[in-house]
Every structure is written in structure tokens, then in C-alpha cells.
Amino acid sequence: xxxxxxxxxxxxxxxxxxxxxxxxxxxxxxxxxxxxxxxxxxxxxxxxxxxxxxxxxxxxxxxxxxxxxxxxxxxxxxxxxxxxxxxxxxxxxxxxxxxxxxxxxxxxxxxxxxxxxxxxxxxxxxxxxxxxxxxxxxxxxxxxxxxxxxxxxxxxxxxxxxxxxxxxxxxxxxxxxxxxxxxxxxxxxxxxxxxxxxxxxxxxxxxxxxxxxxxxxxxxxxxxxxxxxxxxxxxxxxxxxxxxxxxxxxxxxxxxxxxxxxxxxxxxxx
Amino acid sequence: xxxxxxxxxxxxxxxxxxxxxxxxxxxxxxxxxxxxxxxxxxxxxxxxxxxxxxxxxxxxxxxxxxxxxxxxxxxxxxxxxxxxxxxxxxxxxxxxxxxxxxxxxxxxxxxxxxxxxxxxxxxxxxxxxxxxxxxxxxxxxxxxxxxxxxxxxxxxxxxxxxxxxxxxxxxxxxxxxxxxxxxxxxxxxxxxxxxxxxxxxxxxxxxxxxxxxxxxxxxxxxxxxxxxxxxxxxxxxxxxxxxxxxxxxxxxxxxxxxxxxxxxxxxxx
Numbered sequence: 001x002x003x004x005x006x007x008x009x010x011x012x013x014x015x016x017x018x019x020x021x022x023x024x025x026x027x028x029x030x031x032x033x034x035x036x037x038x039x040x041x042x043x044x045x046x047x048x049x050x051x052x053x054x055x056x057x058x059x060x061x062x063x064x065x066x067x068x069x070x071x072x073x074x075x076x077x078x079x080x081x082x083x084x085x086x087x088x089x090x091x092x093x094x095x096x097x098x099x100x101x102x103x104x105x106x107x108x109x110x111x112x113x114x115x116x117x118x119x120x121x122x123x124x125x126x127x128x129x130x131x132x133x134x135x136x137x138x139x140x141x142x143x144x145x146x147x148x149x150x151x152x153x154x155x156x157x158x159x160x161x162x163x164x165x166x167x168x169x170x171x172x173x174x175x176x177x178x179x180x181x182x183x184x185x186x187x188x189x190x191x192x193x194x195x196x197x198x199x200x201x202x203x204x205x206x207x208x209x210x211x212x213x214x215x216x217x218x219x220x221x222x223x224x225x226x227x228x229x230x231x232x233x234x235x236x237x238x239x240x241x242x243x244x245x246x247x248x249x250x251x252x253x254x255x256x257x258x259x260x261x262x263x264x265x266x267x268x269x270x
Numbered sequence: 271x272x273x274x275x276x277x278x279x280x281x282x283x284x285x286x287x288x289x290x291x292x293x294x295x296x297x298x299x300x301x302x303x304x305x306x307x308x309x310x311x312x313x314x315x316x317x318x319x320x321x322x323x324x325x326x327x328x329x330x331x332x333x334x335x336x337x338x339x340x341x342x343x344x345x346x347x348x349x350x351x352x353x354x355x356x357x358x359x360x361x362x363x364x365x366x367x368x369x370x371x372x373x374x375x376x377x378x379x380x381x382x383x384x385x386x387x388x389x390x391x392x393x394x395x396x397x398x399x400x401x402x403x404x405x406x407x408x409x410x411x412x413x414x415x416x417x418x419x420x421x422x423x424x425x426x427x428x429x430x431x432x433x434x435x436x437x438x439x440x441x442x443x444x445x446x447x448x449x450x451x452x453x454x455x456x457x458x459x460x461x462x463x464x465x466x467x468x469x470x471x472x473x474x475x476x477x478x479x480x481x482x483x484x485x486x487x488x489x490x491x492x493x494x495x496x497x498x499x500x501x502x503x504x505x506x507x508x509x510x511x512x513x514x515x516x517x518x519x520x521x522x523x524x525x526x527x528x529x530x531x532x533x534x535x536x537x538x539x
Contacts, residue, residue, distance in 0.1 A: 021415075109472075226483050
């Protein structure tokens with residue numbers, strides 16, 4: 001019995017240690033986001049300076065705005081395109097479906113840098129200036145395949161006879177699609193949208209290649225500021241510690257809430 | 271004139287066109303650029319230059335080594351984590367699993383920046399000043415940190431699928447804990463290992479954000495190498511991208527690819 005307890009402790013200890021390593025950097029930033037200075041080392045005194053900077057500096061706000069706007073547009077367009085694409089593919093002949101699915105896999109498997117370079121070279125070859133257009137296309141290329149991949153399983157689980165029934169009852173194909181098929185695949189569409197948002201928010205490489213000059217997202221700014229930083233960027237960079245802390249808190253809240261909701265649902269179904 | 275009837279199949283046209291222009295054509299364009307020179311004549315010059323330049327080849331080799339070490343370390347950490355979680359009887363194990371995935375939702379670059387600050391802090395401490403020059407160590411640590419969930423998730427899902435009665439059967443037949451692990455768990459988790467390995471190996475060969483931010487720009491991996499040709503030599507850049515493309519597809523094919531439901535961030539948990 002004692003040996004079992006020891007093994008249990010060892011297991012819990014291992015999981016705990018790895019979790020500690022995972023959260024140490026984030027906690028460090030969270031602590032120093034309340035520091036007066038922008039140096040990590042000795043805590044100089046409590047202040048909200050970094051948070052104030054985060055919400056008042058037009059530069060920082062601009063970058064956050066860019067990042068969010070880009071993610072929202074790219075994710076919306078990817079979700080529309082991907083959902084329509086997945087639906088269409090599902091009803092197409094096997095050959096067409098197979099070809100599209102294979103093409104859909106390319107950006108998923110491919111290294112982001114190769115996708116980014118290939119797109120940019122193509123834009124250069126046909127003389128398309130880098131702009132919001134190229135940027136959004138770039139993000140759509142990496143996001144849409146994941147939307148398709150999360151919608152397809154829902155289509156496979158769907159009951160096909162419901163669509164037929166709707167047609168028999170006189171609905172137009174389009175109406176049947178919107179009122180019968182769409183509600184059945186909506187969970188896949190939503191998770192595809194979420195995935196697209198996070199992929200776009202996280203992206204550095206494709207943004208770097210396809211962005212118009214002077215356009216900065218959080219990723220491109222932080223990358224440049226840490227690799228070739230100066231005193232000015234250090235101030236902005238430390239306001240991003242505050243941002244990291246805020247994002248982290250939002251995530252934790254979100255997870256806790258969704259857990260509570262799902263628990264409630266389970267209790268109701270019981 | 272008759273209005274064409276709406277057909278469900280037509281829905282795939284926009285995405286089909288999109289795939290054609292922004293996925294297939296770019297691939298063909300880099301193929302074209304890789305085998306042409308500045309005057310757009312067909313040439314093997316880039317190909318020859320690439321395979322005769324020792325610095326290029328060595329970059330590839332040590333990029334492979336870094337990726338390999340990262341993958342092995344990630345596997346050595348993730349396998350026990352997934353195993354412990356999958357076999358544990360605690361009620362809320364998916365909450366613990368979520369804890370491993372949570373940091374993934376913070377912006378990738380911000381996360382790497384956080385690791386950088388942590389290393390800065392530690393290297394200020396007495397006896398840890400070696401850390402400020404340990405570029406390879408820091409790079410590999412950062413990659414393992416960032417890609418660990420990609421390894422844990424597929425392992426966990428495959429292990430959860432293993433039928434519990436198999437463990438019982440093994441125990442009934444007198445198998446010890448170790449035998450059960452070696453003869454039941456390990457062989458049945460091979461698909462999970464394969465997709466985890468693919469999902470960690472590939473980005474650690476190409477994602478130069480980590481190696482640049484943590485390796486003081488002293489660690490050059492293939493991804494960064496392509497970047498250095500950005501804007502000045504599209505032909506050479508395309509050639510390296512093409513080589514990378516082939517490596518990526520070969521390794522995906524060898525490991526049997528990975529499944530959509532195991533990909534990113536555990537959105538399907």
C-alpha cells in the first residue's frame with residue numbers, strides 16, 4: 001500500500017513540476033507587470049504604470065487594434081469560405097472531393113515559412129503590392145483549411161434524410177441548406193472560427209511576409225523589439241507584460257466559466 | 271432564360287478557386303523560381319549552388335539535429351504526462367489536461383518573450399551566468415515549451431482510446447505493470463507518438479521565432495535561412511523552400527500524417 005502512495009506522489013510531483021515550468025515565465029511577467037521599472041531583476045515598487053501605458057499609448061493601441069481587426073476579418077472570411085467549401089466538397093463527386101481535400105492539406109502540413117514565401121513570391125511575380133489584401137489572403141490561407149477540417153466531421157455525422165425531408169415538404173434547396181443542414185454543422189463552424197481566430201492572432205511569419213510596410217501587429221512588434229531593441233521599445237515591451245497578464249486572466253476566467261456552464265448543463269440533463 | 275438552379279455542389283467553387291490561386295499556384299511558382307535564374311531562364315544553378323555549399327548543407331544538418339533533440343525531449347516529457355493523465359482515476363482529469371494547453375492561448379511571440387525574460391532573470395543569479403551564452407540550450411528549451419501541447423494531445427487521445435479490458439486481460443494473464451506497459455500501452459500508442467512527433471519536429475525545424483528570440487540570433491535554422499533571402503534572391507529562397515517542402519512531405523508521409531482532430535490547442539476536447 002505504501003509503495004502505491006509513493007508512486008502516486010511521484011506521478012503528481014512530475015505533473016506538478018512540468019506545470020510549474022510551463023507557468024513560471026507567465027507568472028514572472030505577471031509579477032513584473034506591476035513593477036515601477038521595465039527591468040526584470042529586483043522588484044522596484046508596485047505601480048500600474050505598464051497598464052496605464054498599455055491603454056493610453058496610441059502606438060500600442062494601434063498594434064492591438066491591428067492584430068484584433070486582422071484576426072476578426074481573416075477568421076470571418078475563412079469561416080465563410082471554409083464552411084461553404086466543406087459543404088460543397090461533401091456533396092461533390094469523389095474525384096473533386098479528393099483533390100480539394102488534398103489541396104486543403106497542403107497549408108496544414110507545410111511549414112509556415114514555405115507557405116509565406118510561396119505566396120509572397122507569387123504576389124511579386126504578378127506585381128501585387130503588399131497591402132491589407134495580401135495580408136488577409138495570407139491569413140486566410142493558413143486559417144481556412146482548419147475551418148474545413150473542423151466542419152467535415154460534423155457533415156459526416158449529419159442525418160442526410162432530414163435534408164431530403166425538407167425538400168419533400170417543399171423547401172428550396174437553399175432554404176433547406178440554411179434551415180436544416182446549417183444548424184447541424186454549426187458546432188463545427190464555431191470551433192473552426194475559434195481556431196481561425198487563434199491561428200491568426202498567433203501568427204508571426206505569414207504576417208511578416210505579406211504585411212504592407214509600416215503595419216505592425218503585436219507579434220511583429222514584440223519580435224523586432226526583442227531581437228533588435230532599444231530604450232524606447234523597452235517601455236512598450238514592458239507594457240506588453242501587462243497585456244500578457246490580461247490575456248492570461250481572460251483565458252483563465254473563460255475556462256472557469258465554460259467549466260461551470262458545462263457542469264450546469266450536465267446536471268440539467270441528469 | 272432559365273435561372274440556373276441552386277445546387278449544393280456550387281458551394282465548393284469559391285474555395286476551389288481560392289485553393290487554386292493561393293495554394294496550388296504559389297507552390298508551382300516556387301518550383302518555377304527555384305529552377306530559373308534572374309533572366310527567367312531554366313537553370314540548375316541554384317540547385318548546384320545549394321548542394322555544393324557546405325554552410326547551407328550544415329545549416330540543414332544542424333537544423334535537423336536541433337529539431338530531433340527538441341522532439342525527443344518533448345516526447346520524454348509528454349509521454350509520461352499523457353500516460354499518467356490517461357490512466358488516472360481522478361474525476362477532473364480533463365481540467366489538468368486543459369492546464370497544459372492553456373498557455374497556448376497566449377500569443378506565441380509574447381510567450382517566447384516571457385521565457386526570454388525568465389532566462390534573463392536566472393542568468394543574473396550567482397553561478398548561472400553561463401546561461402546568457404547557452405544559446406542552443408535556450409532555443410531547445412523554448413521549442414519544447416512551445417510545442418509540448420502538440421505532443422501531449424495526440425498521445426493523450428490515443429491512450430484514452432485503449433480499451434481498459436486490455437489492461438485487465440494483461441493483468442489476468444500475469445503480466446506485471448511493466449510488461450503491460452511494454453506489450454499493451456506502448457504498441458497501441460504508436461499512432462499518437464507518430465502524429466506528436468510530426469507536429470513537433472516540423473515546426474522546430476522551421477519556426478525561427480524561437481531560435482531568434484532565445485538564441486541571440488546565433489542559432490540559424492532552415493526557416494531563418496529562407497528569411498535571409500527574403501526580397502533579395504527569390505530564386506535561392508525558393509530553392510531552399512522547395513527542399514524544405516520535400517523534407518516536410520516526406521516526413522509526413524513516413525509517419526503517416528496526422529489527424530485533424532488532434533491538431534491544435536485541444537479545441538475539440
